[in-house]
Amino acid sequence: MRILEAQNAVLTNVEVYTFLSNQAQQYQSQKRRGPSNLETLRGEMLEYFETFPGPLSQKPLPYDVNSIPVLLKRLRPYKITKGECIMVVNMRPTSSAALNAVIEDMGGRFSEEKQDEIINIIIEVLGEFPPPPPAEEGDDDAMETTEDGL
Amino acid sequence: MFILTKIADLVQIPPSQFEQHSRVAIENNINAKFSNRVIQKIGLCICMYDLLWASEGLIGHGDGLVNVNGTIAALLPVRTEFFEEITVSYKELPENTEYDHNEHAWVWVVDDERMHYDKNEMVRFQVIDETWNDQLPESGEQEAVERAKSISPYSIKGTMIREGLGVCLWWD
Numbered sequence: 001m002r003i004l005e006a007q008n009a010v011l012t013n014v015e016v017y018t019f020l021s022n023q024a025q026q027y028q029s030q031k032r033r034g035p036s037n038l039e040t041l042r043g044e045m046l047e048y049f050e051t052f053p054g055p056l057s058q059k060p061l062p063y064d065v066n067s068i069p070v071l072l073k074r075l076r077p078y079k080i081t082k083g084e085c086i087m088v089v090n091m092r093p094t095s096s097a098a099l100n101a102v103i104e105d106m107g108g109r110f111s112e113e114k115q116d117e118i119i120n121i122i123i124e125v126l127g128e129f130p131p132p133p134p135a136e137e138g139d140d141d142a143m144e145t146t147e148d149g150l
Numbered sequence: 151m152f153i154l155t156k157i158a159d160l161v162q163i164p165p166s167q168f169e170q171h172s173r174v175a176i177e178n179n180i181n182a183k184f185s186n187r188v189i190q191k192i193g194l195c196i197c198m199y200d201l202l203w204a205s206e207g208l209i210g211h212g213d214g215l216v217n218v219n220g221t222i223a224a225l226l227p228v229r230t231e232f233f234e235e236i237t238v239s240y241k242e243l244p245e246n247t248e249y250d251h252n253e254h255a256w257v258w259v260v261d262d263e264r265m266h267y268d269k270n271e272m273v274r275f276q277v278i279d280e281t282w283n284d285q286l287p288e289s290g291e292q293e294a295v296e297r298a299k300s301i302s303p304y305s306i307k308g309t310m311i312r313e314g315l316g317v318c319l320w321w322d
Contacts, residue, residue, distance in 0.1 A: 005156035006192060016152045035182035038197050053318050086151065097321045101274060101314030
């Protein structure tokens with residue numbers, strides 16, 4: 001075995017997710033099974049991608065691989081690095097705390113207004129989780145009692 | 151994070167697989183060899199992404215194996231959660247984090263509110279370091295082989311010190 005090029009390209013989660021789900025479908029339609037190590041890993045990967053709060057767990061998925069160039073174009077004026085863009089696509093941060101986790105020195109680079117603009121672009125292009133149904137007051141009380149009881 | 155890596159390798163197709171299309175046979179052989187395996191300094195391989203080039207098959211004497219030289223692009227993640235060798239040192243937790251001995255959990259205290267890192271809680275972390283261990287044994291002795299196998303070939307060190315990292319529930 002020879003490594004010709006260690007890093008030929010970087011892929012985002014949605015690209016890998018699409019590749020693996022297509023592969024799973026294709027194998028199924030051809031009544032073909034891959035080696036067991038591949039089948040196991042693919043199952044685990046798809047499960048990992050589809051776990052909340054990962055954005056790929058949202059059904060129906062509000063974006064696909066074609067959304068990436070759109071997002072890059074819209075984010076270009078903010079001078080976000082390529083690596084940061086990949087993490088934005090992977091994590092889809094929709095709050096400033098989440099955005100802070102993927103952008104280096106966010107406070108120094110972007111004012112709060114700019115941060116909101118970026119978050120709005122992300123929501124427009126990649127979507128966001130629908131807000132959780134409003135919790136009833138009775139539920140809140142029950143939660144507190146359980147926590148105190150621990 | 152996932153990267154594509156270009157790899158050249160020799161694939162041996164046993165006679166039992168001659169009925170398959172060569173593209174299918176090559177893909178299965180590559181995946182059987184690489185999928186879910188760690189390549190040193192590269193990462194954990196997911197699967198073959200594309201077959202870039204393959205030579206004509208040559209059948210060797212004796213074994214009947216078809217030898218195909220091929221170039222493939224493999225798919226590798228650098229950061230995963232189905233991958234278990236990830237550790238976060240307590241020094242990489244936010245300030246005012248303490249260990250609660252009664253609850254056996256780390257707790258982040260913010261304005262008198264106690265936020266727990268519960269077991270199996272979904273978290274976000276940032277990779278700060280990775281360690282590669284070649285599993286080559288020091289000698290051919292059984293003990294050395296076992297010892298080499300027990301060391302994980304690839305492990306990741308993470309941090310949760312930044313805002314937005316740690317338990318996902320806190321931020322969403």
